[in-house]
Amino acid sequence: MSDTSEKQEAVRPRPFPDDASADYWRAANEGRLAIQRCRQCRHWNHAPSMNCPACGSVDLAFEDVSGEAKLFSWTEIHHSPGPAFADKLPLLVGIVELVEQPHLLLVANLPGSRAEDLRLGMPLQVEFERISEDCALPQFRAVGGQS
Amino acid sequence: MWAFANKVAVAGIGYSALTRRSETPLVQLAKDAIDTALADAGLTRRDLDGIATSPGMPRYGGAKGTVEGVDVVTPWYLGEQLGVQNQIAYTGWTNGMVTQAFIDAAMAVASGVCSHAVVYRALHVPAGSYINFDSAYASGQDQYFAPFGFSVPPAWAATVLRRYFEMFGYSREDMARYIVDNRANTQLNPNGYWLGKTLERDDYLDARMIADPMSILDCDIPVDGCAAILLTSAERARDLRQKPALLSGMAAGTHSPPTGVPMTLEDIWTGCEQVADRIWASSGMAPGDMDNAHLYDGFSPFVFLWLEGLGICKRGEGLAFLRDGHAALGGKLPINTGGGALGEGRLHGMTQMIEAASQVSDRCGERQVPGARRAIATISNGLTKSTAFVFSRDET
Numbered sequence: 001m002s003d004t005s006e007k008q009e010a011v012r013p014r015p016f017p018d019d020a021s022a023d024y025w026r027a028a029n030e031g032r033l034a035i036q037r038c039r040q041c042r043h044w045n046h047a048p049s050m051n052c053p054a055c056g057s058v059d060l061a062f063e064d065v066s067g068e069a070k071l072f073s074w075t076e077i078h079h080s081p082g083p084a085f086a087d088k089l090p091l092l093v094g095i096v097e098l099v100e101q102p103h104l105l106l107v108a109n110l111p112g113s114r115a116e117d118l119r120l121g122m123p124l125q126v127e128f129e130r131i132s133e134d135c136a137l138p139q140f141r142a143v144g145g146q147s
Numbered sequence: 148m149w150a151f152a153n154k155v156a157v158a159g160i161g162y163s164a165l166t167r168r169s170e171t172p173l174v175q176l177a178k179d180a181i182d183t184a185l186a187d188a189g190l191t192r193r194d195l196d197g198i199a200t201s202p203g204m205p206r207y208g209g210a211k212g213t214v215e216g217v218d219v220v221t222p223w224y225l226g227e228q229l230g231v232q233n234q235i236a237y238t239g240w241t242n243g244m245v246t247q248a249f250i251d252a253a254m255a256v257a258s259g260v261c262s263h264a265v266v267y268r269a270l271h272v273p274a275g276s277y278i279n280f281d282s283a284y285a286s287g288q289d290q291y292f293a294p295f296g297f298s299v300p301p302a303w304a305a306t307v308l309r310r311y312f313e314m315f316g317y318s319r320e321d322m323a324r325y326i327v328d329n330r331a332n333t334q335l336n337p338n339g340y341w342l343g344k345t346l347e348r349d350d351y352l353d354a355r356m357i358a359d360p361m362s363i364l365d366c367d368i369p370v371d372g373c374a375a376i377l378l379t380s381a382e383r384a385r386d387l388r389q390k391p392a393l394l395s396g397m398a399a400g401t402h403s404p405p406t407g408v409p410m411t412l413e414d415i416w417t418g419c420e421q422v423a424d425r426i427w428a429s430s431g432m433a434p435g436d437m438d439n440a441h442l443y444d445g446f447s448p449f450v451f452l453w454l455e456g457l458g459i460c461k462r463g464e465g466l467a468f469l470r471d472g473h474a475a476l477g478g479k480l481p482i483n484t485g486g487g488a489l490g491e492g493r494l495h496g497m498t499q500m501i502e503a504a505s506q507v508s509d510r511c512g513e514r515q516v517p518g519a520r521r522a523i524a525t526i527s528n529g530l531t532k533s534t535a536f537v538f539s540r541d542e543t
């Protein structure tokens with residue numbers, strides 16, 4: 001669809017959904033944060049997989065979560081990780097812990113935050129950043145000026 | 148205790164030249180290292196009947212080079228290149244790290260499958276930026292990291308270090324002493340990549356950030372080169388040229404990394420503690436028995452996390468141990484006396500193995516810990532594929 005000159009521009013890597021992750025990315029594209037959950041033992045699981053890591057069951061489904069999280073850790077990247085990020089430096093990346101379960105962790109950027117304002121455990125809320133026609137990324141923003 | 152404790156020994160060590168990018172093909176560097184290790188032991192290629200490595204390329208993102216002799220050197224190819232393929236009784240090739248191949252090779256020697264096994268790690272630095280995720284799509288685990296710009300391993304380590312700093316009130320100031328002392332150790336190591344380049348405290352504090360709080364000086368330096376270790380039985384080693392370094396115990400970890408994120412402080416602690424339980428059980432020793440330690444430093448935080456995992460320091464106190472200079476030569480527990488991978492170059496743990504073996508056989512020259520009887524080497528970050536080894540002085 002796009003012409004050659006466009007193709008040669010740095011493209012932000014897009015997730016390539018697989019059997020385990022297709023529903024995760026589909027939900028994100030619809031503006032929902034849905035996390036895989038075991039129907040047997042009720043364990044939340046991210047990244048999604050074909051078996052429950054807690055009990056081994058294959059009876060897994062995605063459920064929408066609150067989108068509330070606490071900041072678990074972070075880094076401010078100064079060395080470009082790839083051509084698509086060269087103009088986005090420094091780039092904040094957070095490890096966020098969803099409130100649904102201890103150590104239910106995912107990676108996200110922290111739009112609107114500055115590194116010096118970040119604190120362990122600070123509350124965050126999901127939002128979505130559209131990076132292509134068929135892909136939106138879950139991102140996390142500090143809640144209510146507490147950043 | 149391991150039934151074969153002190154029955155296998157390091158009898159020779161060898162390095163190729165270690166440079167950032169070599170004109171010499173990787174296979175030639177591997178041959179150089181192996182020939183040096185054989186000669187070190189007083190042996191020749193004719194004596195070699197075991198060969199082991201983990202040949203994979205570590206490059207992250209983009210094309211992974213797989214050209215034999217250029218990007219990787221498999222043991223079969225190397226056997227042919229050395230002209231020894233018809234005498235090799237044991238070939239080891241693991242998808243884990245090279246130190247997993249070391250475990251296999253030690254067992255091959257212990258069980259009599261072969262007599263003289265060489266374990267080598269040959270590493271190649273590809274052209275261009277070492278870490279450059281230039282694919283349009285990210286699959287597998289990458290799909291959860293790369294779209295966010297989180298495809299850089301130092302950034303993963305940075306989230307571990309940041310959490311540790313925040314939990315215990317440390318900062319980069321507390322890491323400076325170790326980095327400076329470690330570079331000073333490198334000056335005493337003829338193989339050191341950073342030989343001739345010392346560091347001051349401010350050089351560290353002002354160092355270029357890769358992923359805050361990880362600076363360029365918190366990352367090991369990727370090199371073109373190879374290191375080799377010659378293993379044989381302790382009995383045989385006593386007849387060879389060098390004083391043997393006895394292998395007293397070995398352990399491999401199986402604590403999986405988390406899945407949604409590449410690594411966490413808590414998982415690394417748990418993994419290091421698991422490896423620690425196993426190495427102390429295997430060797431029948433305790434932390435206090437070690438005279439020196441060689442702790443994996445692909446990224447600097449692993450050094451103090453291993454100190455904590457091994458039980459030498461409590462959780463949260465490892466960085467204070469480094470800050471207060473206890474890891475320096477002459478300190479309570481000298482660590483990475485040859486400068487580790489930060490100073491010598493990235494050889495995926497071979498640095499730690501060789502330095503530990505060298506200390507207990509009085510081969511460290513100006514950086515020798517006087518009379519060192521026991522040394523521990525730990526490799527990787529505590530998660531799956533991590534290993535640990537105890538080497539002892541031969542006192543028979």
Ligand SMILES: [Zn+2]
Pocket residue numbers: 038039040041042043052053054055056057
């Ligand atoms: Zn389950």
